[in-house]
Amino acid sequence: xxxxxxxxxxxxxxxxxxxxxxxxxxxxxxxxxxxxxxxxxxxxxxxxxxxxxxxxxxxxxxxxxxxxxxxxxxxxxxxxxxxxxxxxxxxxxxxxxxxxxxxxxxxxxxxxxxxxxxxxxxxxxxxxxxxxxxxxxxxxxxxxxxxxxxxxxxxxxxxxxxxxxxxxxxxxxxxxxxxxxxxxxxxxx
Numbered sequence: 001x002x003x004x005x006x007x008x009x010x011x012x013x014x015x016x017x018x019x020x021x022x023x024x025x026x027x028x029x030x031x032x033x034x035x036x037x038x039x040x041x042x043x044x045x046x047x048x049x050x051x052x053x054x055x056x057x058x059x060x061x062x063x064x065x066x067x068x069x070x071x072x073x074x075x076x077x078x079x080x081x082x083x084x085x086x087x088x089x090x091x092x093x094x095x096x097x098x099x100x101x102x103x104x105x106x107x108x109x110x111x112x113x114x115x116x117x118x119x120x121x122x123x124x125x126x127x128x129x130x131x132x133x134x135x136x137x138x139x140x141x142x143x144x145x146x147x148x149x150x151x152x153x154x155x156x157x158x159x160x161x162x163x164x165x166x167x168x169x170x171x172x173x174x175x176x177x178x179x180x181x182x183x184x185x186x187x188x189x
Contacts, residue, residue, distance in 0.1 A: 002110065002111075002113075003110050003111045003112065003113030003114075004036075004038065004078070004100075004102070004110050004111065004112050004113055005112060005113030005114055005115050005117070005118040006113060006118070007071075007074065007075040007078060007100070008025060008038060008040060008115075008118055009118045009121060009122060010071040010074075010075070011040040011071065011072075011075065011098055012025065012040055012122045012126075012131075013071075013122070013125075014040075014071055014072075014096075015040060015042035015044050015096070015129075016044075016122075016125075016126045016129060017044075018042060018044030018045045018046070018095075018096065019044050019045055020042035020043050020044030020095065020129060021043060021044075021128070021129060021130060022042065022043045022129065022130045022132065023040065023041070023042045023122075023129055023130070023131055023132070024039070024040070024041040024042070024131075024132040024133075024134065025038070025039070025040055025119070025131070025132070025133050025134070026038065026039040026040075026041070026133075026134045026135075026136075027112075027115065027134070027135045027136070028135075028136045028137070029104065029136070029137040029138065029180075030104075030137075030138065031104060031138050032138070034103055034104050034105050035101060035102070035103070035104060036084075036101070036102040036103075036104045036109070036112070037099065037100070037101050037102075038099070038100050038102075039097060039098065039099040039100070040096075040097070040098050041095070041096070041097040041098075042095045042096055042097075043094070043095040044095050044096065045092065045095075046090040046091045046092050046093065046094055046095050046096045047088075047090040047091075047092065047096060048090075048091075048092050051090075052088050052090055055072050055088070056072055056073055056076060057073070072086070072088075072098070075098075075100055078100075078102075078110055079100050079101060079102055081106075081108045081109075082102045082103050082106040082108045082109035082110070083102070083103035083106045083109075084100065084101040084102040084103060084106075084109075085100075085101055086098065086099070086100050086101075087099045111182070111183055112182065112183055113182070114182065115135075115171075115175065115180075115182075116168050116171040116172050116175065117168065119131065119133055119167075119171060120164050120167060120168045120171070123146055123164065123167065124160075124164055129146075130145060130146055130147060131145065131146040132144075132145045132146075133145075133171075135175060135178055135180055136178075137178060137179050137180055138179065139178065139179025140177065140178035140179045141178055142174040142175055142177065142178035142180070144170070144171070144174060146167075149163075149166075149167045149170060150163060150166070150167070154166065
């Protein structure tokens with residue numbers, strides 16, 4: 001995968017497949033500590049210790065008809081290549097938290113990517129899931145939930161494409177107010 005946002009989309013899709021009704025995506029940038037931390041937290045069907053171990057094996061998948069499950073192994077590789085790591089907390093009844101850390105300035109860190117487009121893609125494909133997004137950076141913070149993005153009137157009068165376009169506009173504006181800026185990854189960013 002070319003950027004971190006695609007890893008995040010894959011992790012959020014794992015949450016959807018685990019029958020989550022709520023998914024939280026958290027992104028924290030701390031330039032002073034040279035740290036980028038992203039987390040996907042859900043209330044879906046979590047994993048026991050054996051499933052957590054197997055989930056890191058690229059040749060294990062729970063998807064019927066597939067022979068590989070590359071999502072978690074690829075994000076682990078991306079994190080470790082850039083001086084970071086992955087922590088997985090999961091319990092069969094209470095859901096899963098995948099936290100990924102990267103060194104912000106590491107030359108091998110992938111770009112963060114188009115976060116608003118990633119969120120919109122997830123919302124479009126999973127309208128029944130409440131998406132909560134949190135961003136914190138050195139210049140500010142921004143948070144939103146998918147249910148807060150639209151007024152009752154907007155939901156009643158706008159079609160799905162218009163709603164998604166409006167959501168993207170609001171996400172980009174909120175992130176800009178918080179000082180978020182897309183980056184080129186590692187040393188370039």
